[in-house]
Amino acid sequence: MVPRPYIVKRIRKDTVDTFTLELGPKDGRSHFSFAPGQFNMIYIYGVGEVPISICGEPSNSTLVHTTRAVGSVTKAMSKLRRGDIVGIRGPFGTSWPVEQARTRDVVVVAGGIGLPPLRPALYHLLAHRDAYGKVVLLYGTRTPDDILFKEELENWRARFDLEVFVTVDRGTPGWRGNVGVVTTLITKAGFDPTNTIAMIVGPEVMMRFTALELMKRGVKAEAIYVSMERNMKCGIGLCGHCQFGPLFTCKDGPVFRYDQIKDLLVKWEI
């Protein structure tokens, strides 16, 4: 699959190391349809290609990606300017179970850069709000300065049909919000554990402990979904780069049902 050229239409710096790109097709073809949770392979010409989740509104024609600059490709990406061209392959992978979640409570748990991959699911839940029970967002970051989408979080917090809890691992002077790991928020949120679907994204340790805490509250492993990260190359199940035990993260994931992968998560040789 050859990358399609997309133009950088807008760049926003979210935090010191995280930025959002808005991309539009160079050929003007307007619609890019994807399901919440899917990702694109973004090719930075002459540097390399990385998998990045799609984080805009599923109904919107602009492609939105929020990325943290950690290494060679993402750092090159952070230096892009308006009008630059990137290559896009996708959308790839499995998606969040927004259909199975209908009529049930939904608990969305994000850690750090885990919020962008969950944002399209939140947009979907809010756009079809009547179809769901309680909707709760629990979000943990390193410090208050690392909180993404602050304005949007404030708007969401003001809604009566969405419970939003934010916490940081390290407070800074002047921070009056919560301090503590994101798992501590699980007991604070009001949801019916027997009728809940949970969606989690963050570092693997955070996802494991969050799932454990949810299960302690009575949520079944079959009702918990996580999004996994592995290095990728082809993105379409051919090269084996993203292998995770017997599974390929690009094709069988990135969104997995927790009971199907929980034993793999504790095998450190995988």
Add this chain to the structure above:
Amino acid sequence: METLERILSQHPFFKELGVDYMQLVTGCASNVRFEQDQFVFREGAEANQFYLIREGRVALQLFSPERGHITIETLGEGDILGWSWLIPPYSWHFDAKALDLTRAIALDGKCLRRKCEDDHHLGYELLKRFSHIMGQRLESTRLQLLDLYGVRS
């Protein structure tokens, strides 16, 4: 109006403690209220209570001359605050400050300590429950220390 005994017996911390012990615990309980920014307790002071937070939020803080007041953890509705009343030398190791208007039930630790010495079964029950909370807080602190959201090196 909800009675203290009803509120306490419905809290997971006191689950299945038994009617007699619940009456005894209720005898050591009182409603308290802290205004925003009021200290619930100060580091170094005698620890003679613990609190069940009913509403509001409390920050556990340490003061460092270089960095000022550092919040280590925040606790909120349903959380149990304070276990220094149970362990010698019975003094607070942190400051606890109400971040919002906070209502809580204060339990007289001095009175409970005496009752636990007289009745080791009650002592064991309370210790088991506090060990569970301490275990949870230790686990959370370890995760905080891991700095999970930092860039991998």
